[in-house]
Amino acid sequence: MNICFYDNREITPDENGNVSIDRVYCLEFHDFKDVTWQHLGEVYRSLPQYIVKDNACPMWYGEEEGSAVYLYASVEPSGLQIVGDLSAEQWEMWERMFHRQLSRYDFPSFEC
Template sequence: MNIYFYDNNEIQPNEMNSVFIDRVYCLDFHKFTELTWEHLGQVYLSLPNYISKENQLPMWFGEEDISPVYLYASVEPSGLQIIGELTLEQWKSWEHIFHEKLSDSPFPFFPC
C-alpha cells in the first residue's frame, strides 16, 4: 500500500538534534466511513507516548507551548496534518510505527 504524504518544511535536525515536523498525510477523508474514523482513533491510541485529553487534538509526547517535545494531528482539507517538535530519534521511531499502522489498514489515500 502506498502512503502518500508531503512535508511543508524540510526535516533537518538542529544543533540539539531536534526537528520541527509539519507533514501532511494525504488521507481522503471524503471516503472515510464511521468504521474508518474509529480505526484511525485506534491507531492514535496505539502510537507511542499518546496523551489522552478530553476535547483535544490527538497528541503525543507533550503539548505545544507547554512541553519541550510535542506532536499532534489535525484533520485538514489537505489531509491529516502532523505537527510537532521532538528529537530526530523520537520522530523516526514514531513515524515508523505510524507507517506500519497505516499500511496494515485500507485507509483511503489520494496522490499528492
C-alpha cells in the same frame, strides 16, 4: 499500504538533534466511514506517548503550548497534518510505527 505525504518544511535536525515536523499525509477524509474513523483512532492510540485529552487533537509526548517536545495530528482539507518538535530519534521511531499501523488498514487516500 503506502500513503503519499509531503512536508511543509524540510525535516532537518538542528545542532541539538531536534527536528520540527509539519507533514501532511494525503488521506481522503470525505471517503471515510464510521469504521474508518475508528481505525484511525486505533492507530493514534497505538503510537508511543499518546496523550488522552477530551475534545483535543490527538497528541503525543506533550502539548504544544506547555512542552518543548510535542506532536499532534489535525484533520485538514489537505489531509492529516502532523506537527511537532521532537528529537530526530523520537520522530524516526514514531514515524516508523505510524507507517506500520497505517498499513494495517485500507485508508482512502489521494496522490499529492
